[in-house]
Amino acid sequence: MIRIAFDFKQQLDGTIGGEMHSYCFQCGACVGDCPAARYSERFNPRRILLEAITGHTENLLGDDSVLWECTNCYNCYERCPQDVRPVEVIMALKNICTQRKTSPDKVTHMVDAVARAGCTVMKTSAAQRMREELELPPLPAPGVDDLKKIIEP
Amino acid sequence: MSENRQYIPFYGCMISLKYPQFEAAVRRTAPSLGMELIDIEGFTCCPDPIYFKSSDKMNWLTVAARNLCLAEKRGLDLITLCSGCTATLLETRHLLSSDAGLRSRVNKRLAKIGMTFKGSSRVRHIVTVLRDDVGFERIARTVSRPLENIRVAIHYGCHLLKPSRIMQVDDPDSPTILEQLVNLTGAEAIEHEEKLLCCGKACENPDIPPHMTFDVMRSVDKLNVDCMCLICPTCFDEYDLGQLKLSRLFNTKIEIPVLYYFQLLGLAQGIPPEKLGLSRHKIKATELVEKIGALAAVS
Numbered sequence: 001m002i003r004i005a006f007d008f009k010q011q012l013d014g015t016i017g018g019e020m021h022s023y024c025f026q027c028g029a030c031v032g033d034c035p036a037a038r039y040s041e042r043f044n045p046r047r048i049l050l051e052a053i054t055g056h057t058e059n060l061l062g063d064d065s066v067l068w069e070c071t072n073c074y075n076c077y078e079r080c081p082q083d084v085r086p087v088e089v090i091m092a093l094k095n096i097c098t099q100r101k102t103s104p105d106k107v108t109h110m111v112d113a114v115a116r117a118g119c120t121v122m123k124t125s126a127a128q129r130m131r132e133e134l135e136l137p138p139l140p141a142p143g144v145d146d147l148k149k150i151i152e153p
Numbered sequence: 154m155s156e157n158r159q160y161i162p163f164y165g166c167m168i169s170l171k172y173p174q175f176e177a178a179v180r181r182t183a184p185s186l187g188m189e190l191i192d193i194e195g196f197t198c199c200p201d202p203i204y205f206k207s208s209d210k211m212n213w214l215t216v217a218a219r220n221l222c223l224a225e226k227r228g229l230d231l232i233t234l235c236s237g238c239t240a241t242l243l244e245t246r247h248l249l250s251s252d253a254g255l256r257s258r259v260n261k262r263l264a265k266i267g268m269t270f271k272g273s274s275r276v277r278h279i280v281t282v283l284r285d286d287v288g289f290e291r292i293a294r295t296v297s298r299p300l301e302n303i304r305v306a307i308h309y310g311c312h313l314l315k316p317s318r319i320m321q322v323d324d325p326d327s328p329t330i331l332e333q334l335v336n337l338t339g340a341e342a343i344e345h346e347e348k349l350l351c352c353g354k355a356c357e358n359p360d361i362p363p364h365m366t367f368d369v370m371r372s373v374d375k376l377n378v379d380c381m382c383l384i385c386p387t388c389f390d391e392y393d394l395g396q397l398k399l400s401r402l403f404n405t406k407i408e409i410p411v412l413y414y415f416q417l418l419g420l421a422q423g424i425p426p427e428k429l430g431l432s433r434h435k436i437k438a439t440e441l442v443e444k445i446g447a448l449a450a451v452s
Contacts, residue, residue: 015210016210016211016255035350035351035353036356039353039356039361039364040356040358040361068357069356069357069358070356071311071351071353071354071356071361072202072203072351072355073311073315073351074316075315075351077315077316078315078317078325085316091206091207091210092210094207095208095209095210097207098207098208103207103208104357106204106357107204107205107207107208108208109204110200110201110204110205110208111204111209113198114198114200114216118197118198119166119169119197119198120166120167120198120200120201120205121166121167121169121170121171122170123170124170127170127173130173130433131169131173134173134174134176134177134430135428136176136177136180137192139170140193140194140196141194141195143194143197143223144197146197146266147197147216147219150212150215150216150219150262150263150265150266151212151215151216152209152211152262
């Protein structure tokens with residue numbers, strides 16, 4: 001018998017995008033049109049939602065989680081008859097991974113880059129030169145000082 | 154529309170710094186379309202709808218809302234050139250407009266920098282501005298060098314179309330907006346089997362995206378096209394540089410130039426290829442440029 005892990009479900013419900021997970025009735029509409037499921041043997045959005053419904057997501061929240069194989073294409077969001085928005089539930093689970101420090105390094109690097117420079121691509125001299133060659137105006141200064149005040153750890 | 158209309162362009166990190174040729178193509182094609190682009194200071198990364206959003210959605214919404222506030226302050230609509238920026242800014246605007254609780258949480262943070270999200274400026278992907286404001290007739294009138302006998306495979310990418318109830322651009326299962334825009338240049342838009350497949354760039358399993366790229370490129374390669382046309386810099390990454398990777402991984406030789414829509418339109422408007430940055434692409438468009446009779450060669 002499966003015991004529902006209500007504490008976790010409550011946490012997921014309180015994470016933006018996770019609110020609708022309980023409405024999944026396991027129809028599998030999200031799977032048929034999922035590119036990650038087409039190319040990966042282990043990625044299955046219906047399966048991820050089953051774990052979310054029961055609250056037993058231990059397998060999803062560790063290092064090297066299958067969650068990161070999601071291509072973020074939003075086909076499941078289109079197909080879901082229950083308006084669960086599986087991709088957003090997956091995103092909410094990723095937010096929980098980040099709290100647990102199991103997200104890929106890329107995630108923290110990206111946030112650091114934005115907080116530090118306002119930008120995810122480095123403003124190298126080569127990039128500036130490329131812009132000059134195309135006769136593009138200099139880049140305006142990004143509002144980095146503001147970001148320090150509004151991004152919370 | 155006969156007079157000019159003003160918009161605030163949101164170029165985004167990838168286009169400004171990695172593929173500035175797309176920015177150049179938009180800046181050069183816009184004047185004849187009656188689009189006046191008003192550059193403003195202070196934008197940051199949209200922020201990125203995959204990794205930044207994966208970190209913390211509250212931070213993601215707040216940084217995005219700050220960008221929206223800058224446009225609201227100027228009282229103009231924001232136009233996006235990148236599908237990722239479109240996803241972030243449109244979803245944020247949608248969520249904050251429809252969820253008062255979330256809006257007040259975000260506004261509480263924005264108060265620290267003296268800003269409030271109101272939702273007064275719209276966010277629009279630039280191709281929808283072409284269709285809905287400029288209009289097909291006016292676009293056709295800007296074409297001075299019709300791209301006759303040029304066959305163009307369209308690739309949509311995901312975030313222009315989905316989630317459709319937020320994006321409200323076109324039918325996500327059978328979109329036609331890009332075909333219509335390509336046909337206006339005098340070229341012939343060609344459908345390929347995998348035209349709606351995701352580019353796969355966001356998938357963190359390194360074995361998967363190359364297979365996705367391979368399937369798309371094989372589907373395009375069968376159709377004897379002169380180039381591929383898209384509107385997303387992330388898709389461009391996968392299909393331009395991506396073709397070089399395919400040749401190593403699968404010992405294949407597919408070489409199809411990939412153009413951002415405004416580069417194609419620019420060629421049709423008679424803009425020299427070098428002003429559209431075509432030489433920056435990994436897969437050179439030399440044959441295409443010769444075929445349409447644009448004299449300056451692509452180096």
